[in-house]
Amino acid sequence: MWDVSADNSAQGGNGPSIAETGEFGLIRQITGHGATTASGEPVVVPEVLQGPGDDCAVLQFSGPVVSTTDALVEGVHFRRDWSSATEVGRKAAAVNLADVEAMGARPIALLVAFAAPSDLPLKWATDCSDGLRTEASEAGAVVVGGDVTRSAEVMISVTALGELAGPPVLRSGAQPGQVIAIRGLLGWAAAGLVVLSRGFRSPRAVVEAQKVPRVPYGAGVQAAAAGAGAMIDVSDGLLADLGHIARASQVVCNVDSEALPVPESLQAVSSATGISPQRLLLTGGEDHSLVATFDPGRVPAEWQVIGTVGERTSEPGVRVDGAVWEGAQGYQHFRQ
Amino acid sequence: MWDVSADNSAQGGNGPSIAETGEFGLIRQITGHGATTASGEPVVVPEVLQGPGDDCAVLQFSGPVVSTTDALVEGVHFRRDWSSATEVGRKAAAVNLADVEAMGARPIALLVAFAAPSDLPLKWATDCSDGLRTEASEAGAVVVGGDVTRSAEVMISVTALGELAGPPVLRSGAQPGQVIAIRGLLGWAAAGLVVLSRGFRSPRAVVEAQKVPRVPYGAGVQAAAAGAGAMIDVSDGLLADLGHIARASQVVCNVDSEALPVPESLQAVSSATGISPQRLLLTGGEDHSLVATFDPGRVPAEWQVIGTVGERTSEPGVRVDGAVWEGAQGYQHFRQ
Known part of the structure; x- marks a missing residue:
């Protein structure tokens, strides 16, 4: 019309x-x-x-x-x-x-x-x-x-x-004493964006991860079957998305940075650009990996433990090696 | 990112x-x-x-x-x-x-x-x-x-x-011998667009129908309960949307133009613009009324019979008073 x-x-x-x-x-x-x-x-x-x-x-x-x-x-x-x-x-x-x-x-x-x-x-x-x-x-x-x-x-x-085959795995279900585990890539899509923004097309692995996220299909059902407490996909960055779990569950999420090994491709991007690999791993979004909390001993195969869920608190948040991360935790549209 | x-x-x-x-x-x-x-x-x-x-x-x-x-x-x-x-x-x-x-x-x-x-x-x-x-x-x-x-x-x-409470009412279910009935407005949204396009704001009823279609909520369930054969909402225009039913059902849909009285507001727009009321009624889109086919005698209250379903045919289509409508049947994006 x-x-x-x-x-x-x-x-x-x-x-x-x-x-x-x-x-x-x-x-x-x-x-x-x-x-x-x-x-x-x-x-x-x-x-x-x-x-x-x-x-x-x-x-x-x-x-x-x-x-x-x-x-x-x-x-x-x-x-x-x-x-x-x-x-x-x-x-x-x-x-x-x-x-x-x-x-x-x-x-x-x-x-x-x-x-x-x-x-x-x-x-x-x-x-x-x-x-x-x-x-x-x-x-x-x-x-x-x-x-x-x-x-x-x-x-x-x-x-x-x-x-769903059973109850949904919500952001609010993280329990003190659980471990935090990840399945999928961290920081690759962000590293790919850094590379593309500077006019380069390699390392190819991170560029491809930026263009098409490698979602670990099937891992969501796997986590639910293992009794995951809380789960979210990493769209805005690990710290930002764990922050959603922390606030919804009223807990502190502790991330152990040493449990996050730096892949070769991220190291290469870091060496070329001066952006620390930790920043890519902890705040890079768009990988759409899954991060979830599990009872210790119930972490499914292929999931990697990267931290623990602390006590219930009225001041929930995320800590990296015991401290608050300095700097942006993730990315929002409409805002710097 | x-x-x-x-x-x-x-x-x-x-x-x-x-x-x-x-x-x-x-x-x-x-x-x-x-x-x-x-x-x-x-x-x-x-x-x-x-x-x-x-x-x-x-x-x-x-x-x-x-x-x-x-x-x-x-x-x-x-x-x-x-x-x-x-x-x-x-x-x-x-x-x-x-x-x-x-x-x-x-x-x-x-x-x-x-x-x-x-x-x-x-x-x-x-x-x-x-x-x-x-x-x-x-x-x-x-x-x-x-x-x-x-x-x-x-x-x-x-x-x-x-x-759904039962099987869906598809476009393909029109049966020869059924009647065609409508619930809701026809041509009002198109008339409203004509008015707005010429810089006017009245008749207010058609302008409002253009801005917010008056969907007959509940009429879909009512039609299904009455055993409707086929149903569609009028988004592109009565003839265009009945055409979808005709082709999916492999029938001819016959519309009786005398069964479509011209509301005062459409007559007013027609008089002011020279666009025939029939064109508005038959080809005006965006009213999101419902048109459906029913067995004779099973047409629910508030539905208005406007035509009949003809025999099965390999040349399905819509006829108005027995003839093919000359002119556009509706509106498509990307095309004139």
């Missing part, structure tokens, strides 16, 4: 633009293969009774359902000159799927709202869609719905749904 | 900007009252076990779940000089809640991703959030999760979840 001055003038050498495909064509491109991976292999998710194509998707859950939403905006969360469309799609899925994992749930389905300028090459949109489906299928989930609209910037808003 | 040059310079006389509130403060503003209406009355939705504040919301459904997502973008779906923030929030909720209704489901919960320039007045964001909650509560639902990010334009991406 609005002024529909679709701008076809910017058509370059990248094949048709999304303006030429139309809204419904693009929605089909994004959601039409909901039941397959990008490579065409079928993904069967029995909870999905009806995929895209009607007013809503229809799902049938046997346990409680978790749901979360996170949007990626061009220039804020990704740059098209740094990341491929596939990588952007994967990241948009991953940041949401990590939240599902962090509740101790199994990812089931994604819904995607895709907004873009009319002159965006169709291939960018479909590659992004392939990335979304690829990442979803790595987590055992499928894309069940979508919306497409015009906007000045590319924006991908994803909602993830997951299913 | 990204270049976080929050722009505080544009601070005007509208109170603090969202940049000064910070991401977490704004998320709390948007989602923190998830269990109340904008006026503070509690909304108890027993399916919501855990609202905002953790990595995910937690819900418990007894029947199948429907889910849908739709985004509103400034300049495409609303203008801040035409609509108040509250109206934009209400519309963002309504367009999604209408999709839940159109499956025959009961709305339960909304998740909201809110993107805005850093200098947006905080009051605009919180008023928008109040609008989202007000509209949700009219449908019996609550806001259970949110995300806030920076962007050049205001964009509100909403996911709605609903619950």
Whole structure:
């Protein structure tokens, strides 16, 4: 109904633009293969009774359902000159799927709202869609719905749904005497951003971790089964996210910095830039690892103990080697 | 992690900007009252076990779940000089809640991703959030999760979840011999847009229908209980949306134009602009009424019969008084 001055003038050498495909064509491109991976292999998710194509998707859950939403905006969360469309799609899925994992749930389905300028090459949109489906299928989930609209910037808003087999693992469940353990990378995505910001493309491992977080799929259910007290995914930085657990649980979380060995790639970035490896490890966000608290002796395989939960307190917080960390604990949009 | 040059310079006389509130403060503003209406009355939705504040919301459904997502973008779906923030929030909720209704489901919960320039007045964001909650509560639902990010334009991406008491009412279920019936307004939102586009603010009823669609909450469940064959909400225009039913069901949908009386407000817009009332009624979108097919004699109260479902055919489509409608059937983004 609005002024529909679709701008076809910017058509370059990248094949048709999304303006030429139309809204419904693009929605089909994004959601039409909901039941397959990008490579065409079928993904069967029995909870999905009806995929895209009607007013809503229809799902049938046997346990409680978790749901979360996170949007990626061009220039804020990704740059098209740094990341491929596939990588952007994967990241948009991953940041949401990590939240599902962090509740101790199994990812089931994604819904995607895709907004873009009319002159965006169709291939960018479909590659992004392939990335979304690829990442979803790595987590055992499928894309069940979508919306497409015009906007000045590319924006991908994803909602993830997951299913619990038991009670959710909340931020508020950390118990004094438990240990804190991590599964996944720390500081890699932040190191990758430092590298990219300075115009470099290596070390490749950290650059790739920045472009597509390596979420430890399955670790959320694993932690829940091991009776994890509290859990969160590391999106803003270890100290910032442990701070959420500390405040919700009214405890002090003690991190032992010696339990965080410095990987070679972070050491390389540190040597080249002067940023301390500890700062990357403790405050770097966007890795979407999982950090959880466990009773001692119940830490699952592949989780690495990095600290302990102290007594209940009215002054909750995070300590590194017994002291308050000096400096920013993480990153917020809209603020320095 | 990204270049976080929050722009505080544009601070005007509208109170603090969202940049000064910070991401977490704004998320709390948007989602923190998830269990109340904008006026503070509690909304108890027993399916919501855990609202905002953790990595995910937690819900418990007894029947199948429907889910849908739709985004509103400034300049495409609303203008801040035409609509108040509250109206934009209400519309963002309504367009999604209408999709839940159109499956025959009961709305339960909304998740909201809110993107805005850093200098947006905080009051605009919180008023928008109040609008989202007000509209949700009219449908019996609550806001259970949110995300806030920076962007050049205001964009509100909403996911709605609903619950079915029986099988979903799909687009594909129209049966030859059924009647077509509508509940809600037709053409009002389009007439409102025509009026606003020409710089007028009246007739007020159509302007208000454009700014906040009047979704007939509860009518979806009512139609499902009456055994509706197919159902859809009128977002793109009656003919366009009936076309979806016709193609999915492989039938011809016959609309009787005499069964669509012209309301006074549409007649007024028609007289002032020369746009025929039939065009507004048949092709105007954004009213988010419900149109469904029923066995004759099973049309629920308050639904108005406007046509019939013809025989199965390999050439499905919509006919008005027996003929193909000449002209556009509806509206698509990205295209004229």
